[in-house]
Amino acid sequence: MAEGGQDLKGKVCLVTGANRGIGRAIAETFAGAGAIVYANARREGCMDEWCAGHSGRLTGEMVPCYFDVTDAGAASEGLGRIRKERGGLDVLVNNAAVPANDRLGMIPLEKARAVFEVNVFAVLHLLQLAGRLMMRKKAGSIINISSGVGLEGNPGQALYAASKGAVIALTKSAAKEWAPHGIRVNSVAPGLTRTEMIDEVKPEHLQERISRIRMGRLAEPSEIAEACRFLASDGARYITGQILCVDGSAVL
């Protein structure tokens, strides 16, 4: 449940990759703060039960919204549906991403392209679509989920870091371009977070990485979601182009 009251009351939000981990926590936190959340996932029907389970329990609304973020036509239809049903979009959280933990010499070019397809090109396309919906109202908040490794780099994560670095550069540029239109673009850069992606990290590497977090533990998805809630809210109305690291003071 959100700690900040109903600061997203009535805001129409789209959260991609909402079926698990950080995305799920963001969707729940937003709906808890009064938002109408279009919770996106790729697989048709996979969130019906979950969304229905929240009905009446949260002050906001949770609406399943299925499309593959890398399918430009489907994404366009998804945004079109939101405009038709709600008349616009207030908040986009570009959260859907795929992990990549390979040493430099072990990255097939095909995998690099596939990672960029989800982590960068889909983010760009959704940002373009959302921006058009927000431009008429001259208001909106876009939050791109990046990563501390996109700022600092990390051995064994060059591909993932490169994709998240691109997200950070995209965020800063879009913020500058769209500030005159009243559209804010920020990024939340989570540190190591207790999600399914952690399963991809080898146990010995995981312990080693936790030892480099000054707070001595992983982040909880809800802690990342709270940072997003703030950036989505009117409380952040004068904040744009920022990369908010939520990492417990990690040393990469």
Add this chain to the structure above:
Amino acid sequence: MTNLQRYTKVFSEIFNLPEASFDESFTFATTEEWDSIVHMSLVTALEEEFDIMLDTEDILNYGSFENGKRILAKHGVAMEDA
């Protein structure tokens, strides 16, 4: 109101010009006021008016009042004289 009248009205509102100003000579290349910011405003206004979502390629290739009619037709918005 016909689709063509609605289409022309959107242009008129975005460019702040009388509806009679718009014909085949009204293009991105020849209209000083038609910069990238106005272009995005035009696109969002047309999307809203006709309840469509244009592709990025459509937006890049829009180019003129006339060509726009063909692009909208592709999205199911038929213009009477297109």
